[in-house]
Amino acid sequence: MLFPCGILILYILISVSGFRKDLFSTRTSYFWAHSNVREPQTNEWMSVNIDGTPCTAQHVSTLIRHGAAYPNLNFLRKLSDLQKTIRENLGNIQFSYIDTWVSRYPKEKAYHLNPLGMNEQFSIGNRFGERFRKLFEGSKELSLNFLSSNKDRTTSSARSFMNGIRDVIEFVEDKEVDPYINDSLVRFYEDCPKLEKVTNDPRLLYELRTFLDSDYIKNITDSVQRRLGFSDNILSKNDISFINLVCASELASVNSTEWCDMIKDSEREVLEYAQDLEDYYERMYGHPVMGEIACPLVQDMFSDMDHIVNGSSVRHRGKFYFGHSSTMTSFYAVFGFFKEQPLQANKFKELREREFMGSKAISFSSNIALTLYSCAPNAGQFNNKTVDRKYIIQMFVNEEKVKIPICGEDPCFYGELRNRLSNMIDMCDIESVCKIQDLNSASCIGSFLCLLLLIIHRLL
Numbered sequence: 001m002l003f004p005c006g007i008l009i010l011y012i013l014i015s016v017s018g019f020r021k022d023l024f025s026t027r028t029s030y031f032w033a034h035s036n037v038r039e040p041q042t043n044e045w046m047s048v049n050i051d052g053t054p055c056t057a058q059h060v061s062t063l064i065r066h067g068a069a070y071p072n073l074n075f076l077r078k079l080s081d082l083q084k085t086i087r088e089n090l091g092n093i094q095f096s097y098i099d100t101w102v103s104r105y106p107k108e109k110a111y112h113l114n115p116l117g118m119n120e121q122f123s124i125g126n127r128f129g130e131r132f133r134k135l136f137e138g139s140k141e142l143s144l145n146f147l148s149s150n151k152d153r154t155t156s157s158a159r160s161f162m163n164g165i166r167d168v169i170e171f172v173e174d175k176e177v178d179p180y181i182n183d184s185l186v187r188f189y190e191d192c193p194k195l196e197k198v199t200n201d202p203r204l205l206y207e208l209r210t211f212l213d214s215d216y217i218k219n220i221t222d223s224v225q226r227r228l229g230f231s232d233n234i235l236s237k238n239d240i241s242f243i244n245l246v247c248a249s250e251l252a253s254v255n256s257t258e259w260c261d262m263i264k265d266s267e268r269e270v271l272e273y274a275q276d277l278e279d280y281y282e283r284m285y286g287h288p289v290m291g292e293i294a295c296p297l298v299q300d301m302f303s304d305m306d307h308i309v310n311g312s313s314v315r316h317r318g319k320f321y322f323g324h325s326s327t328m329t330s331f332y333a334v335f336g337f338f339k340e341q342p343l344q345a346n347k348f349k350e351l352r353e354r355e356f357m358g359s360k361a362i363s364f365s366s367n368i369a370l371t372l373y374s375c376a377p378n379a380g381q382f383n384n385k386t387v388d389r390k391y392i393i394q395m396f397v398n399e400e401k402v403k404i405p406i407c408g409e410d411p412c413f414y415g416e417l418r419n420r421l422s423n424m425i426d427m428c429d430i431e432s433v434c435k436i437q438d439l440n441s442a443s444c445i446g447s448f449l450c451l452l453l454l455i456i457h458r459l460l
């Protein structure tokens with residue numbers, strides 16, 4: 001074992017002290033957001049029983065966000081400015097330690113995976129290994145496939161995750177393998193002009209702006225400054241949510257709570273709602289392109305499963321993609337998660353127990369697994385309809401079985417899901433998804449409708 005159990009337990013213990021640590025949206029550790037994950041049983045996800053028909057796992061494709069990471073350089077610069085501002089205006093001696101506070105983040109490790117993140121990945125890998133033991137055991141080196149973006153925090157996550165699997169599964173060829181780097185599969189949202197254009201459209205974040213202008217945010221900005229003993233209004237709304245992130249980063253990177261007392265749990269909830277409003281529209285449902293851009297990844301996952309369903313040999317038993325929070329949000333959008341409950345500025349109270357919470361859905365090391373099961377032929381009543389009812393898909397989000405929103409039925413038949421996604425799988429053309437439709441007068445000559453559209457476009 002690479003990481004003794006004791007360390008894991010210590011990290012889990014961090015989550016039981018004075019205040020809530022599960023409200024930091026994307027800066028929430030998996031351990032804080034999902035502290036209730038059960039220890040798995042061996043082969044727990046290997047089989048399911050559908051109306052009396054036994055089905056066995058053939059393949060699992062999993063998207064995993066990188067684990068908890070050190071803050072980046074931009075964050076460190078902002079932090080040093082913020083400390084200066086607080087130092088100059090502080091009126092409450094309770095916080096005078098901020099005067100002498102010294103950053104303990106290793107600069108050369110900016111945005112690298114931190115030890116907490118390594119532990120997250122190791123323990124999730126460990127549980128996946130245990131749950132799919134029968135599928136993975138005896139795997140040849142390449143039948144488990146690891147892909148990652150070209151960043152330290154994702155490649156290191158892949159390695160920790162692999163080690164977690166290795167801890168329970170013996171490989172036939174037991175040698176360390178580096179993950180394959182493939183940014184077009186997991187950082188598909190980069191260099192996409194269309195995406196850039198729609199995210200820059202001010203209408204996209206209407207709900208967020210409305211909420212930021214509300215009394216909820218104004219009251220918090222006031223009370224935090226009163227707590228610090230400021231005599232003037234110095235801190236902006238952004239400063240307040242930044243203080244909250246400093247608290248999360250300190251906790252995750254150096255296990256310190258010094259920056260956490262400036263904000264109360266009830267205020268953290270409000271700040272998280274604002275962040276969720278942003279993520280919901282900017283990264284999931286503000287525009288269809290946010291889901292469409294995930295087609296390279298969706299296509300890659302389904303090509304492995306198609307192979308199995310078409311009766312060819314199994315290429316990969318497990319495929320693990322290590323990506324980023326935007327990879328996760330696009331992927332959620334593809335499958336229709338959280339769509340039925342849109343977030344709105346005036347619904348903070350109603351949606352306190354909402355479906356989409358960044359701290360749960362896109363925490364560090366958050367994960368979505370698609371598992372393909374083959375069901376015993378002709379054994380159950382659902383099995384004699386058509387051939388593709390032989391295969392079902394189950395989805396596990398953050399290690400919990402969930403219903404797939406875009407799949408009409410539960411269980412979700414492979415053919416059904418594949419049909420619903422066939423545009424993405426069979427016609428994935430990321431260039432045309434990302435292309436900005438260029439309406440210009442030259443290409444409009446001779447078409448009245450086109451000219452009309454052009455005029456409307458210019459007016460908007």
Ligand SMILES: *[C@@H]1O[C@H](CO)[C@@H](O)[C@H](O)[C@H]1NC(C)=O
Pocket residue numbers: 181182184185300
């Ligand atoms: C990334 O994956 C895609 C899809 O499988 C493939 O076409 C492409 O060649 C890969 N890129 C690299 C750099 O391996």
Ligand SMILES: *[C@@H]1O[C@H](CO)[C@@H](O)[C@H](O)[C@H]1NC(C)=O
Pocket residue numbers: 215216219
């Ligand atoms: C904001 O603070 C005022 C004054 O304390 C209070 O009356 C009001 O209910 C608060 N509003 C919200 C949305 O918290």
Ligand SMILES: *[C@@H]1O[C@H](CO)[C@@H](O)[C@H](O)[C@H]1NC(C)=O
Pocket residue numbers: 010011014255
């Ligand atoms: C983090 O700090 C708390 C108290 O400040 C301590 O109880 C805990 O053991 C620490 N955890 C680690 C992993 O160092």
Ligand SMILES: *[C@@H]1O[C@H](CO)[C@@H](O)[C@H](O)[C@H]1NC(C)=O
Pocket residue numbers: 303306307310
């Ligand atoms: C498998 O079958 C699907 C349709 O059922 C087809 O679109 C796909 O190209 C086939 N894939 C392979 C790998 O043979």
Ligand SMILES: *[C@@H]1O[C@H](CO)[C@@H](O)[C@H](O)[C@H]1NC(C)=O
Pocket residue numbers: 381384385
């Ligand atoms: C399944 O098979 C049974 C008996 O062979 C038949 O009565 C039934 O209609 C079939 N169901 C469907 C949906 O085809």
